[in-house]
Amino acid sequence: MSADWPAAEERLRARDPLSRPFWAGLEEGRFLVPVCRACERPHFYPRPLCPHCGSREIAFEATSPDGVVISATTLSRAPEPQWEGEVPYTLAVVRLDAGISLMARAPNDTKPGDRVRIAGEPIAAPPFLRLVAIRED
Numbered sequence: 001m002s003a004d005w006p007a008a009e010e011r012l013r014a015r016d017p018l019s020r021p022f023w024a025g026l027e028e029g030r031f032l033v034p035v036c037r038a039c040e041r042p043h044f045y046p047r048p049l050c051p052h053c054g055s056r057e058i059a060f061e062a063t064s065p066d067g068v069v070i071s072a073t074t075l076s077r078a079p080e081p082q083w084e085g086e087v088p089y090t091l092a093v094v095r096l097d098a099g100i101s102l103m104a105r106a107p108n109d110t111k112p113g114d115r116v117r118i119a120g121e122p123i124a125a126p127p128f129l130r131l132v133a134i135r136e137d
């Protein structure tokens, strides 16, 4: 991690309490997603109620970060001023083998059907990691 990355306590404080286990796990190389104890289905993003059955009984469980790209779009204009130095960059929607979908940065030549693995990449602002899709060859 870079020298200007905030200390662990600062990263913890700045993160949304609902998603802290996800980000903390990602920092440790573990992919923890919320799973409902009532219906046993995973979901993403972390939230207080299960989107499938409404239960509040949710726990984080380790799952595979592997999946397939459903769609990919390369942005040539930054949606926010802080990303102007990063365009062009590609965002991919990834369907994980675990049955959840998420969005992640991806190589600019990413295409639907590519097999990828999700990882965390340090950034300066909360949540201090961004999701990146790394192509599996």
Ligand SMILES: [Zn+2]
Pocket (backbone or CB within 6 Å): 036, 037, 038, 039, 040, 041, 050, 051, 052, 053, 054, 055
């Ligand atoms: Zn449920």
